[in-house]
Amino acid sequence: MSDAAAVLRLHYYPSNASLAPHIVLREIGAPFELVLVDRAVQAQHSTAYRRLNPTGRIPTLEDGDLVLWETAAILLHLGERFPEARLVPPPGSPMRARLLTWLFHLSNTPQAEMRGYFYPDTRSDDPAALPGIRAKAEATLADMFAYIDTALGQGPFLLGETYTVADPLLLMLIRWGRGFARPLREHVHLGPYARRLLARPAVAAAFAAEGISAPFV
Ligand SMILES: N[C@@H](CCC(=O)N[C@@H](CS)C(=O)NCC(=O)O)C(=O)O
Incomplete structure (x- = not known):
């Protein structure tokens, strides 16, 4: 069990999946280290990092002795650990x-599909197949975000x-889709929503802090 005074340490890389927990840490306002x-x-993939996170993926959070x-x-976890921030x-x-x-859907479905777009080489060893895999992932994501845009509405x-x-x-995820043929910010509700959050x-x-410059989404 972690206590409120334990050191929070977020292992990150700019604009990677660590960005969402990084934002939440700043919303909470508790001290943390990047x-x-x-x-x-x-x-x-280093031995030291894989000792913390055997999946070799980013992010990892250390919360005192707890590694997540x-x-x-x-x-x-962050939302529950800091209830006064009222983020859950x-x-x-x-x-x-x-x-x-939403947490399960966004991470299991569009976020997972983004790997086909960013890392098509994880889906085939045939270099000639990669553009097709990427294009298919982008088309699938466009359908997914059309639904998310409708569900979001005016928010x-x-x-x-x-x-x-x-x-x-x-x-x-909207940021990650900024390079699509139809960037995710161009969906009717997603664009104003992203600007509201930014x-x-x-x-x-x-x-x-991550050195991310415009265009943000
Ligand atoms: N489901 C994982 C996915 C994390 C993930 O794929 N992170 C990417 C960065 S956005 C990564 O670590 N890529 C490096 C690699 O696969 O070697 C999560 O949400 O934490």
């Missing part, structure tokens, strides 16, 4: 169930009036 996992030297990986799990609805409530639905947030840990996750001081601070 530790760069230097992908330029494949540090995510999987973005959505980290988001939920109470357990057992209908809103909590909706939050769980203002994914769960309606309440900002939750699911919002930085969706913003991160205006939050915690979001701006996380982007700045």
